[in-house]
Amino acid sequence: MQLIWLRSDLRLHDNTALAAAAARGPTVAVYLVSPQQWLEHDDAPCKVDFWLRNLREMSQSLGALNIPLLIRSAPHWDQAPAELLKLCRHLKVEAVHANEEYGVHESRRDEAVAETLRAEGIEFHSYLDQLLFKPGTVLTKTGTYFQVFSQFRKVCYERLHRSMPALVKAPGKQAALDIASDAIPEAVKGFATPSESLRALWPAGEHEAQRRLDTFTDAQIDYYRSERDFPAKPGTSQLSAYLAAGVISPRQCLHAALQSNQGEFESGKVGAVTWINELLWREFYKHILVGYPRVSRHRAFRPETEALAWRDAPEELKAWQEARTGLPIIDAAMRQLLETGWMHNRLRMVVAMFLTKNLLIDWREGERFFMRHLIDGDLAANNGGWQWSSSTGTDSAPYFRIFNPLSQSEKFDAEGVFIKHWLPELAGLNKKEVHNPAAAGGLFGVSGYPAPIVNLSTSRERALTAFKNLPSRQPVGGSDE
Incomplete structure (x- = not known):
């Protein structure tokens, strides 16, 4: 047996x-x-x-x-x-x-x-x-794990050119065994059953995962690069939850993307190339998890950033968690997370930078909160994303690169469609006011919507100072050729 x-x-x-x-x-x-x-x-x-x-x-x-x-x-x-x-x-x-x-x-x-x-x-x-390459087989010339994504990707491309991971056939029917299947529990103690509206957004099963993959690679992948950053558009594959649970495999995704792009992964349709890139980011963060185990122990990838003077600001953390920051793009994104178990990828970066830079709250608070609410929660990807945004991670945003939520909002939700969907209390504002109601409503802002909990420019300066005061920012060890 x-x-x-x-x-x-x-x-x-x-x-x-x-x-x-x-x-x-x-x-x-x-x-x-x-x-x-x-x-x-x-x-x-x-x-x-x-x-x-x-x-x-x-x-x-x-x-x-x-x-x-x-x-x-x-x-x-x-x-x-x-x-x-x-x-x-x-x-x-x-x-x-x-x-x-x-x-x-x-x-x-x-x-x-x-x-x-x-x-x-x-x-x-x-x-x-669950990966295209076994961790430990994609290494630098000196035999260390890559710390820079572009260099990791280059080696992955070379490997893929030589041999493409094959799909494995489903098993055939076997002779019946005298063993009955067990009933699957309806729920597990300690985990509340989510709303029917949330469940309806994420139907279970391989058939649904394959349907999403087919729909995406048939119709949407061509526009992926140009539309993926706009949260009001259906520009992404919506496959992350299925990948995290293994209802579909990265090999199946890669094969489907290549099929839509005449077998090319570095040229041809920019949408397909960009999406394959995202599959390789997923791969990269899993390799980091194995090569640098401290990241699965709630440690910063860059040890010197452990000395950062994070603020203890429970009220501000709570306002962020409860979508009450007074910055519409942040609050709309957080409501999307709370109600759907998912957040648009561009907005994951925006809300993470706001928490770790503007509020100067430890990235681990955000990482934990996301894991407790994400249907696609994945240790490697979630940790990688949070450490990237907070400038404590591998290949991360330089500490002085701080997204401004207002300009991100104006750029990626220009008409305010996403904001108004999740914050109906702002539906009456025009497309200029909706990004920053505090500037629109005179002395008291918009009735029922909170004033911003932080001044963006002074909080930005505070973050820059905190990072500049760190001990010398040494490389993590190992080199990337």
């Missing part, structure tokens, strides 16, 4: 571990419910709900192939080795198959499971699946 241990790979197609298990003999699938660990990782309730809904779809797909899906409880990952061993003994499992996951806790869990199983004579096989 073979056991496929499902984690962030909730799909039938192009699933390396699942295909490998099924090729070796009769297969059973298992998923571990780990609420204590999820809480420690700040996983959002809407994300846990999304996993459960996708598991339901996965159970049906596997059921059609006579592969039972079992649900087991390991509240904390420390309990995973014992729980899996017990199941393996019960089912007389010869080998366990799993797709690699990255991050300190994930690596430790998998090492512990492998050790426990092998001590009992049970094989443990792990596979490259």
